[in-house]
Amino acid sequence: xxxxxxxxxxxxxxxxxxxxxxxxxxxxxxxxxxxxxxxxxxxxxxxxxxxxxxxxxxxxxxxxxxxxxxxxxxxxxxxxxxxxxxxxxxxxxxxxxxxxxxxxxxxxxxxxxxxxxxxxxxxxxxxxxxxxxxxxxxxxxxxxxxxxxxxxxxxxxxxxxxxxxxxxxxxxxxxxxxxxxxxxxxxxxxxxxxxxxxxxxxxxxxxxxxxxxxxxxxxxxxxxxxxxxxx
Amino acid sequence: xxxxxxxxxxxxxxxxxxxxxxxxxxxxxxxxxxxxxxxxxxxxxxxxxxxxxxxxxxxxxxxxxxxxxxxxxxxxxxxxxxxxxxxxxxxxxxxxxxxxxxxxxxxxxxxxxxxxxxxxxxxxxxxxxxxxxxxxxxxxxxxxxxxxxxxxxxxxxxxxxxxxxxxxxxxxxxxxxxxxxxxxxxxxxxxxxxxxxxxxxxxxxxxxxxxxxxxxxxxxxxxxxxxxxxxxxxxxxx
Amino acid sequence: xxxxxxxxxxxxxxxxxxxxxxxxxxxxxxxxxxxxxxxxxxxxxxxxxxxxxxxxxxxxxxxxxxxxxxxxxxxxxxxxxxxxxxxxxxxxxxxxxxxxxxxxxxxxxxxxxxxxxxxxxxxxxxxxxxxxxxxxxxxxxxxxxxxxxxxxxxxxxxxxxxxxxxxxxxxxxxxxxxxxxxxxxxxxxxxxxxxxxxxxxxxxxxxxxxxxxxxxxxxxxxxxxxxxxxxxxxxxxxxxxxxxxxxxxxxxxxxxxxxxxxxxxxxxxxxxxxxxx
Numbered sequence: 252x253x254x255x256x257x258x259x260x261x262x263x264x265x266x267x268x269x270x271x272x273x274x275x276x277x278x279x280x281x282x283x284x285x286x287x288x289x290x291x292x293x294x295x296x297x298x299x300x301x302x303x304x305x306x307x308x309x310x311x312x313x314x315x316x317x318x319x320x321x322x323x324x325x326x327x328x329x330x331x332x333x334x335x336x337x338x339x340x341x342x343x344x345x346x347x348x349x350x351x352x353x354x355x356x357x358x359x360x361x362x363x364x365x366x367x368x369x370x371x372x373x374x375x376x377x378x379x380x381x382x383x384x385x386x387x388x389x390x391x392x393x394x395x396x397x398x399x400x401x402x403x404x405x406x407x408x409x410x411x412x413x414x415x416x417x418x419x420x421x422x423x424x425x426x427x428x429x430x431x432x433x434x435x436x437x438x439x440x441x442x443x444x445x446x447x448x449x450x451x452x453x454x455x456x457x458x459x460x461x462x463x464x465x466x467x468x469x470x471x472x473x474x475x476x477x478x479x480x481x482x
Numbered sequence: 483x484x485x486x487x488x489x490x491x492x493x494x495x496x497x498x499x500x501x502x503x504x505x506x507x508x509x510x511x512x513x514x515x516x517x518x519x520x521x522x523x524x525x526x527x528x529x530x531x532x533x534x535x536x537x538x539x540x541x542x543x544x545x546x547x548x549x550x551x552x553x554x555x556x557x558x559x560x561x562x563x564x565x566x567x568x569x570x571x572x573x574x575x576x577x578x579x580x581x582x583x584x585x586x587x588x589x590x591x592x593x594x595x596x597x598x599x600x601x602x603x604x605x606x607x608x609x610x611x612x613x614x615x616x617x618x619x620x621x622x623x624x625x626x627x628x629x630x631x632x633x634x635x636x637x638x639x640x641x642x643x644x645x646x647x648x649x650x651x652x653x654x655x656x657x658x659x660x661x662x663x664x665x666x667x668x669x670x671x672x673x674x675x676x677x678x679x680x681x682x683x684x685x686x687x688x689x690x691x692x693x694x695x696x697x698x699x700x701x702x703x704x705x706x707x708x709x710x711x712x713x714x715x716x717x718x719x720x
Numbered sequence: 721x722x723x724x725x726x727x728x729x730x731x732x733x734x735x736x737x738x739x740x741x742x743x744x745x746x747x748x749x750x751x752x753x754x755x756x757x758x759x760x761x762x763x764x765x766x767x768x769x770x771x772x773x774x775x776x777x778x779x780x781x782x783x784x785x786x787x788x789x790x791x792x793x794x795x796x797x798x799x800x801x802x803x804x805x806x807x808x809x810x811x812x813x814x815x816x817x818x819x820x821x822x823x824x825x826x827x828x829x830x831x832x833x834x835x836x837x838x839x840x841x842x843x844x845x846x847x848x849x850x851x852x853x854x855x856x857x858x859x860x861x862x863x864x865x866x867x868x869x870x871x872x873x874x875x876x877x878x879x880x881x882x883x884x885x886x887x888x889x890x891x892x893x894x895x896x897x898x899x900x901x902x903x904x905x906x907x908x909x910x911x912x913x914x915x916x917x918x919x920x921x922x923x924x925x926x927x928x929x930x931x932x933x934x935x936x937x938x939x940x941x942x943x944x945x946x947x948x949x950x951x952x953x954x955x956x957x958x959x960x961x962x963x964x965x966x967x968x969x970x971x972x973x974x975x976x977x978x979x980x981x982x983x984x985x986x987x988x989x990x991x992x993x994x995x996x997x
Contacts, residue, residue, distance in 0.1 A: 335796030335955055343955065345797050346751055346782055381560035384535055384553075385573045385624075395572055399562045427751075427782035430765065445900025446760050447907070447925030481563040481604045 258450035263457060269431075270439075274458060277435040278466075280348055280422070281415035284355030285363075288411050291356075292363025293404060297393035299364070300371040301379070314368065317361030322354075326424030329354045333425060346427040351435070354421035359411040366407040367397070374400040402478040409470050416463060436462070486548065488513045488628065488659050489534060494543035496533065496683075503529045504540065505683035511676075513549075516650065516660040518670040518691065521680035522706050527663040528557075530680065531630045534661065549628035549659055553621035557633040559613040566592060566608070566616050567601040573620045591623035592616075595649055611642025618649050629653060631662045635669065647673060667707070671695060679703040749778035750960045753790075753798035755868060756898035758943070759783030761918030761987050766980040771967050777960045785898070787866030793817060793946075796953030799961040802968075804916075804943045805868035818946035824968050825977050825988040826942040829872055830920055831933035832903075833858075833912035841912075846936045850880035857891040859911035863902050864894035872941065873914045879938065903929075916941055918987035942991065945969075968992070 299310055331337050333345040333353070344350045374396045382392045397404065419437035426433035428442060436459040443452035487510035496504040503526050511517045519527045532538045534547060535554050561569050570588045579587065592598045595615040600608070605616055614634055621629055631650065635643040643666075650673060654660045664670055670677060671691060678688040681702040687694060698704045758764060759781055768779050784792060786803040790812050793801045802824065803809060809821050831841065831849055839858040841849035853860055854877075863870040877884045884892075895905050899919040906913040907927040915923075920931070933939075945965050950956040967973045969992035977990050 334792075335953055337795075340796065341955075346780060378560045378562065380532075380537060381554070381556060383537055386576050387572075388576070391575060395562060398564065402563070427780070429751075429780040429782055430759075432778075432780050442760070442900075445756075445898055445904070447900060447904055447923045449925055481606050 255450050255453065259453040259457070262450050262454040266454060266458065270455065270458060272431070273434055273436055273439050273455075274462060276348065276433075277416060277437070277459070278462060280351045280435060281355060281412060283352045284359050284415050285408060285411045287352070287356040288359030288363045288415075289404075289408055292360045292411075293367045293397055293407075294393065295360075296364040296367035296369075297371040297397050298389065300368045300375055301393045301396065302389045311365075311368065314361050314365040318365045320358055320361060322358055322418040322420035323424065324420075325354055325357050326421035329357065329421070329425050345425060346429060346433060348426070348433060350425040351422045351433060354425045355415040355418065358418060358421060359415050362414055363407055363411050366410060367400075367404055370400045370403045370407060371396045373403075402474050402481075405470050405474045409467055412466060413463060416459070416466075486513075487511055488547070488549045489661070490544075490546040491530075491533075492544045492546075494533065494540045494545060496529065496538065496540045498529070498538075503683055504533070504543075507543070507680075507684055509678045509685040509688055511659065511661055511678075513659055514654070514657060515676070516654045516662055516674040517676045517678065518674035519661060519663045519678050519680060520665070520667070520670060520706070521686075522709075525680040526683040527680055528632050531632050531661065531663060534628075535630055547628070549626075551624055551626045552628040552630060553624045553626035554630045555614070555617045555621050555632065555634050557636050559610075559617045561605040561608075561613060561616065563604070563606050565602050566597055566605045566619075569605045569616060570620045570623050574623060577624070587623045591619040594622055594652075595619040596645075609642075611638050611645065614638060614642070614646055615649065618646065618653075622653060626658060629658050629660045631660065631664075633663055633665065635664070635666065643669070667695065679706065681706065748776055748960060749780055750799040750957050750964060751780045751782060751797065752800045752802055752964070753782050753784060753792045754802040755786050755789060755804060756783045756900065757804070757867075757869060757916045757919045758802065760898065760900050761916075761922050762982070763918065763977070763980050763988060767968075767973070767976045770976050771964065771973070774972075775960075775963055775967070777963060779964060783898075785863075785865040785867030785870070790817075793948050796948070796955060798948060799957045800945065800947055800964055802943060802945045803868055804941055805871045806942060806944065808868075808871065809944045809946065812946065816949060817952055818949050821944045821946045822965065822969055823991045823993070824943045824945045825974075826940060826991050827917045827988045828934065828941050829869065829914055829939040830917050830931045831912060831939075832906065832915050832920060832929050833932045834910045834928050835930045836928070837932055839912065842932045844933060846876055846933060846938045847880040849933045850876050850882060853912055854880075854882045854887050857887075857889060859891050859909050860893065861902050861906040861909065861911045861913040862892060862894045863899065864896045865898065867898070868941070869899060869914060869916055872939075876914065876938070921982045921985055921987055943988070 299307060329350065330345065332339050333350050334340055378396060378399060382395060387395065417437065419441055422435050423438050428434050428438040436455060440452050440455045443455060489511040491507050491509055494504050494507040507530065519530060521527055529538060533540055533545060535552055562572065567588050570591055571584060574584050574587060589598065592601050595618055597612065597615060597619060608616060635646050638646065647669060650660060662674060674691045676689065677691045677694045679686050679694065686700045686702045687698060694703065695707065698707055764781050772778060782792065782798065786805040786808060789801055789803050790808055792798050794817050812818055813821050839852050839856045841852050862873055893905065893911065895902050899915060900923065902913060903915060903923050904925055907925055907929055910928055945968060947961045947965055948956045950958050974990035974992055977988050978986060980987055
């Protein structure tokens with residue numbers, strides 16, 4: 252055990268360009284997926300928070316349930332959809348970074364929608380009556396509330412990023428863990444563990460943790476910096 | 483009264499969560515000037531303002547509002563985490579103004595409440611008095627025919643209260659019909675020409691401010707006003 | 721409404737990032753569905769750069785169990801398959817998913833177990849060894865994932881005259897994973913396991929495990945390569961895929977395979993030339 256840790260530290264120093272490329276791919280895939288998740292999930296969550304329509308409670312329950320969508324199942328379904336024999340097979344997306352982005356976006360979107368629904372509902376409790384009195388339409392009220400809650404939504408984005416960058420089930424299935432092409436931090440860690448190279452796996456794990464901490468730190472800094480101006 | 487009223491409520495009833503709030507409310511508000519809605523807590527004053535602004539829909543009865551655009555200033559100012567100018571601008575969104583018109587309206591509304599030099603500052607960091615002035619600017623920018631005020635000075639210090647009262651008086655003089663809910667009877671006496679006394683979701687008395695404050699005819703109005711008098715004298719003294 | 725415009729701008733940027741980010745599809749690349757044992761042995765890392773430098777064709781290897789690899793190819797998700805389960809490969813050809821199968825290389829299986837060897841199988845032939853393992857109910861880890869190695873293990877039990885279904889018990893651990901994880905499990909449990917030699921040689925977390933049975937002709941493990949039939953899946957990159965196969969079986973490719981060594985030991989032995997229909 253201590254031996255493994257000692258070796259891990261040595262391996263950390265000697266991590267090569269491959270690891271940088273893998274880390275960059277992980278970041279690119281997960282950040283893009285979170286971007287898509289935010290672009291789709293925030294307006295959806297905000298509209299659900301603002302508008303009153305039949306089936307709304309059911310939709311909220313569905314969103315909350317989908318927050319915990321198992322990555323492997325998302326991966327499997329997307330695999331079948333993107334496979335050459337599947338409905339979207341002609342795009343040739345399977346075993347590409349695009350497929351991994353799609354899979355993580357599917358994971359991120361309901362999480363973002365459910366969390367931002369809550370955040371926007373809190374803002375609505377404070378501002379909703381005023382906005383309705385101003386005769387703003389539901390989409391516009393949703394936009395104003397999103398803007399008002401933007402600092403809280405950073406936390407939502409971070410939660411989605413954490414889910415995306417740390418999942419392996421979906422990227423492994425639809426990405427195929429192809430060396431130099433679709434190998435991410437999590438699939439690389441899994442592969443090294445399978446090869447019994449535990450110290451390298453641990454070293455990669457430390458790099459992944461470092462990435463997550465760094466992204467969170469940057470977001471926290473930006474958030475506190477921007478939020479300070481608005482009290 | 484020869485001039486037809488701007489607002490007329492006739493036997494309006496409304497229950498919220500199974501509790502009757504408005505119980506056959508009937509009164510009228512004449513055009514122009516300030517009308518005050520007074521009465522004990524739970525009388526239905528705030529709900530009445532919301533019904534008039536159509537934020538709440540009455541269960542029965544008729545509501546007639548002849549005024550054009552209405553603007554509502556809430557007791558708890560609801561401002562967006564953005565600059566003062568943006569807060570005013572977003573109220574103008576449904577009006578379909580062009581960009582220049584919008585900018586001019588925002589600037590003139592802020593100038594009117596004395597916040598012109600704070601246009602770019604974060605509204606949520608304003609003091610309570612400044613926030614309520616900004617809320618008035620936002621309302622004023624809409625050029626409302628009807629201004630609904632729900633205890634606009636309840637949490638302000640005397641100086642801020644005086645500033646807000648002056649602004650309300652100016653708006654009323656400019657031709658806006660103002661409906662004011664307030665527990666501050668000194669304020670009511672200073673601003674309002676007419677008073678409607680609410681109790682238990684009904685209008686128990688209405689008429690000119692001076693006669694109702696000095697000699698209420700109904701026992702409900704008398705009970706409310708006598709309970710309030712010590713506070714009035716205290717507020718007047720300060 | 722400055723903030724609304726800013727909001728739209730942000731969303732636009734995000735969308736742009738999302739659209740701009742994926743797939744700048746390299747024109748010259750093929751997908752090879754292969755097995756975890758070849759990937760984890762490190763062979764591809766050794767030979768693929770040589771092929772790429774020569775032809776400019778990028779080979780993307782998806783490592784699955786042999787059964788899954790063949791299924792992925794059946795769905796059209798690979799251009800070439802490189803696997804090691806002769807009966808399954810022949811079936812694949814018979815179904816028309818490939819027109820031909822070619823020998824590429826072989827390695828062999830080894831029976832690995834704790835150095836203390838409580839079942840006493842060291843140096844025995846495979847049939848005796850498996851019979852002893854069943855008799856002593858010694859801990860045994862099975863891949864259980866329809867891989868080529870799994871098939872080979874099932875064949876070994878059968879040839880030893882053992883009805884696995886009847887004797888299966890707590891001692892027989894079916895992990896349903898690739899070679900690496902199965903070896904990790906065996907290492908943790910001090911259990912016996914059938915492994916391909918390549919993965920075993922590159923495996924680092926051995927613990928007390930060591931090779932106990934090897935060299936039996938029954939442990940021969942041939943690898944075959946097939947181009948997916950373009951008549952089944954028109955998207956198959958015939959030219960590039962065939963170029964890869966031709967290179968693998970060429971003297972150059974065969975030398976590259978033979979030159980891949982760990983600790984001075986060769987992992988795979990070239991066997992091309994015995995083309996099979």
